[in-house]
Amino acid sequence: MNQEKHNPKVASMLSIIPGLGQIYNRRFLKGTIFFLLFFAFIMTFYQFLNIGYWGLFTLGEVPRLDDSRVLLAQGIISLIITGFALTFYVLNLMDAYKDAVKLQKGYRPNSLREGFKDGWDKSFPYLLVGPGLFLLVFVVVFPLLFMVFLAFTDYNLYNSPPRNLLNWVGLDNFTSLLTVPIWRSTFLSVLSWTIIWTLVATTLQIALALILAIFVNDPRIKFKKIIRTVLILPWAVPGFVTILIFAALFNNDFGAINRDILIPLFGQAIPWMTDPFWAKIALIGIQVWLGFPFVFAIFTGILQSISKDWYEAADMDGASSWQKFRNITFPHIMFATAPLLIMQYAGNFNNFNIIYLFNQGGPAVRGQNAGGTDILISWVYNLTFETQNYNMAAAISIIIGLVIATFAFYQFRRTRSFKEEM
Structure with missing residues (x-):
């Protein structure tokens, strides 16, 4: 054959x-394998x-005979298989x-042995x-897609397959x-508390960890x-x-905080479990207690890695403690962490554990279908397992995912450590 x-x-x-293209290129074995795989795929799937695509578009036609959940799952699997194909x-x-x-350029086709060796070298990492x-596809992607599709259906307790x-x-x-x-008031209330909870609790635990790490790292501390x-x-x-211990400590009736501290000193107890405001204060305090040790350990390691020569040079220039913190300590910590x-x-x-274990998102709030301390993720849990509002829970889950992904991506793009990796 003329190569040109x-x-x-x-x-x-x-x-x-x-x-057929491989056979045209005189790669007969590869072409045969490709054709057989193609033929086997058609015959098998x-x-x-x-049925998968029919079920995905129709979600069934005969009640009690067609299960929309099964058809939806089969349709999603069909999409995944089609993606691989x-x-x-x-x-x-x-x-x-x-x-x-x-x-066309005159290269000689590889022999069968060379083809196998070349294919093995290229495919081994895969x-x-x-x-x-x-x-990953069937444990993470499939459930995620199933949740996304449910958000566009009417799947709830009163319309259940x-x-x-x-x-x-x-x-x-x-x-x-x-x-x-009721959905608007609940959604706005829970969303606003979720944002406040995230910013206040996390910022406080980071600030406390930073202060303690700086103090403990001071040379004068023994x-x-x-x-x-x-x-x-x-x-x-x-x-x-x-969390369970703190739930007992903050209990309105027998908790040690009310019984042994507040009542003897001030003659009055605080309704930690029944008043939304005080329940939120307690949750923030518990999260600061739970979260600061990890951040403290990270900050301690970073502080010990900063060269003492820089602080000595700053002392020679007459820098104050605040100037050394602002220009040396803080930038290094933020860059690394x-x-x-x-x-x-x-x-x-998405810190579900502390909200659920402390008071199950309570107390109840009139005019809302979420508790006074529910954050979005705990509200989704209640909608799913207690009231069976699967469609609304899926819709809120999508919003949670978009918020977190957008925030994380934006912040990662702005960090110097991410930019240097790029």
Whole structure:
């Protein structure tokens, strides 16, 4: 065959049926394997994909016979399988085109042994990450997609399969959060408290950790190891144990804080569990106690890595303690820990454990379907497992994901450590 007449476009066109382009390029074994894989895929998944896409668009037609949840799950799996198939299909087209270009330029096709060796060298990393990718798709991506699709349906306690069929409702669930009075008031109240909770609790725990780390790192402080050990102890105790202990301490009736401290000193107890304001104060205090030891340990390591020569040079220039903190200590700490601190904010935004274990998001608030201390994630939990408002819970979950992703991406882009990695 004349090498100059070997046309890459012809190879690409033939590869519309996988394998034919490779055969045209005289890669007979590869072409045969590609064609057999293509044929096996059609024979194996045709019926599954057919039902999957039908179910995804219709969500069933006969109540009690068609389960919309199963059809939705099969439709999502069909989308994932189609995504893998399209990836393979595009790679098949690119492979045929690239081989044709090489042949046109006079390259000799690899022998069978060379082809296997070359393929093994190129595919070995993908073989290593393949099982992890497979698990990621079906353990993380599939449930996430299922949740996203539920947000556009009418799946709730009163319209539950298989007795009823689900219907696509578009953006109705999202508009209900802003137009229906009970949903609007609850959503705005919970969202505002979630933002306040995230900013105040996280900022306080970081500030406390920074102050303690600076004080303990001062050369005049003795017994540093003992002090650091004591300050890190709250981190060593399991979080749920600490939260349950604090829930008992803050109990209105028998809690030690009211019984042994406030009543003897001031003659009055504080309704920690029944008043939303005081419950929020208690939660912020507990989170500061739980969160500062970890940040303290990080800051302590950073402070010990800062060269003492810089502080000596600053002393020679007559710098004050505040100037040394502002120009040496603080920039170094933020540069090294900014991504980690951002994740502290993101973690507290979704800190379900402390809200649920302390008082299950209570107390109840009139005119709302969420508790006085519920944050978005605990509200989603209640909507899912207590009132079975799956569609609204899914819609709120999407909003949570978008808020966290936007905030984290924006802050990461602004940090110097991220920019230097780029």
